[in-house]
Amino acid sequence: MLSLVDLRTRIAAGTLDPAGAIRLAEVAIAARDPGIGAIVSQNPAPAIAGSGPLAGIAVGVKDIIDTADLPTQMGSPIYAGWQPKADAAIVARLRALGAVPLVKTSTSPFASHDPTATVNPRDPGHTPGGSSAGSAAAVAAGMVPLALGTQTGGSVIRPAAFCGVAAIKPSFRLLPTVGVKTFSWALDTVGLFGAGIRDIAQGLSLIADRPALDLDAAPGAPRLGLCLQDFAEAPDPDALAALHRAARAAEAAGARLVDLVLPDPLPEAWAQHAVIQDYEARQALAWEYAHHRAQLSPELGEQLDAAQDLVAAQYDAARRAAHRARRALKDLFGAFDAILTLSAPGRAPAGLGTTGDARFNRLWTLMGVPCVTVPVPGDGLPLGVQVVARFGDDGRALAVARMIEHALAA
């Protein structure tokens, strides 16, 4: 994989220049993408900044995020060839830092659950996950060192785990969603994919202009809550084994682990995620539903059909449940520095019929708390574990994730 930290180090040392770093990405894309299908459009002659903290960093941008120089097609024939006027806020920020938004990456239609044609770079017989399929696959295949995704259920953490890359879904609205196609305004969160934890930490700290997010210091002896999310259906045995491996590695590195069963308002909120998501999606995609119902992908079309029956009272009750759960979770973080849990129910499913299940991601998206997925080394298709911290404590989530990443490599 292309490492953001490594490229920046080489550029700072003068052994690589920004144009050369972009060329590395272009060569990798030409070599790898024909067999993967992660890229939906590419700037053939990008302007390359000679300086800036992210100069030389090629970025993959999920194709629901507006770009002024490339179409934004939402993974849907409804938006075929659609050219927005302006860059999304996050894209403008990347350019200001010197980065090159080089490619748009494949997305499930409107970041829904329906699959894309992208395959998993680790095994083309398997899904890369979704909805940020192309961003996860492009990083995993070494095409770009940084990619943007979005998560409404589990659309950043799950594909990252399936593809064996690091990713963060930051605290809600740490990264701006202006210019990002809305599915659910209470849930949609922009996230980052990179080769390792240090790469996403550097990327996030620069993009968010918060140097403290890229901590060099180890987190000491963090108190970690080991959480199985047993309100969701049980995970596959190998996902559970990977979680326990990560837990033992963290303990060996000095972390203190305690089993954590989430108390009642949290499972209740988890069960309400879909009500909030679908009630808002019905409004956010009202134009597409009214004018292009037949062109919507099958699962999204049915999801929106069903959402027409939701009423405001259900939505309000779901929001109150989420509010209660956020307060309960805040209290829990008095006893824990972070929660260690599953990133996905198992490895990437076979075939391209499904993008996998977001049931271990939804609660945290609804809570708005930072989530980092750490690849767990091993045979076969990748597995990941998820580190969750309190709202606004993205730096701690990254520091604990890096500790686990190191411990697993040892």
Next chain:
Amino acid sequence: MLSLVDLRTRIAAGTLDPAGAIRLAEVAIAARDPGIGAIVSQNPAPAIAGSGPLAGIAVGVKDIIDTADLPTQMGSPIYAGWQPKADAAIVARLRALGAVPLVKTSTSPFASHDPTATVNPRDPGHTPGGSSAGSAAAVAAGMVPLALGTQTGGSVIRPAAFCGVAAIKPSFRLLPTVGVKTFSWALDTVGLFGAGIRDIAQGLSLIADRPALDLDAAPGAPRLGLCLQDFAEAPDPDALAALHRAARAAEAAGARLVDLVLPDPLPEAWAQHAVIQDYEARQALAWEYAHHRAQLSPELGEQLDAAQDLVAAQYDAARRAAHRARRALKDLFGAFDAILTLSAPGRAPAGLGTTGDARFNRLWTLMGVPCVTVPVPGDGLPLGVQVVARFGDDGRALAVARMIEHALAA
């Protein structure tokens, strides 16, 4: 003015049909707009639904809100002729109800503070206020019975007061902002203008699909906190006199009024509004700033220049201050059903050099609570008073506002 309630009543009675009601708006626009300049584009041959709860209701849509059949030009030469792909969520909802988004209305550039060329229908030598200038003026001049605006500081309540119409800035995100150009995602709120309180209550209840918002019942003997917002500079004497007139009228109608001085976290939050607004605006308008700085309007350009120096720590501190204030305000509403305060510091200023001052609006926008402005009958340019209720209690704000409207008419 065209009254939404009156038009719906006549259509239901069969004495007017939807096409006839739209024709009334078209005739009024042709007659009045040349002297006012509220309209920036108009659908010359709109599809008119024969049925639906808002059939026959012509709507003015602030020109930062996307429409699939009319350009959305943001009040800025940067977006001259720009045609979005889709309707904003709120526009799609209006169409689903049978309404006709007939015209786009003038807006300050990107809903900022710079003036438009629109004049006040009550006196062309005065501003109609901003940033939702055209929507307030179009309703005041009897061109449309319903118009959409947005408020980030005071951009709905203030122009409504200056133009002598009723308006509501609902609870934060009661109406969807999908497809509305962002200035500040924590603040931007879609609001409604109408001839009277009943008109905006019916409109809001239908658009939000919440029948309880359109209460027929009087609010009994509401406890009202009479609030001068004395942390802001003092209002003009005639604005203060209008507030006291409204208070006496409410008392005569059965309300119990108590002087309310807002305790400390609230003035502190008020003072932090600009930090949140400008830190987010810098991100939301990053593309425009990077590529079209010279085409930005003067005040907005300077505002964004200054915003470049804001740092994350200031933004975080401002958000914490707002969070503390929201909790304090929630507690206050244990003792009050609603707050009665100023809608603006005075009557519409002379000339078009300024859109007026939002200092009596900013706190409530930041708190996310529902605000309704009630015109106060009298000589000269209009004055309004503002009714504020707790978050989510938009129905109560409207009921109290209607009580005051009736009492003032008596």
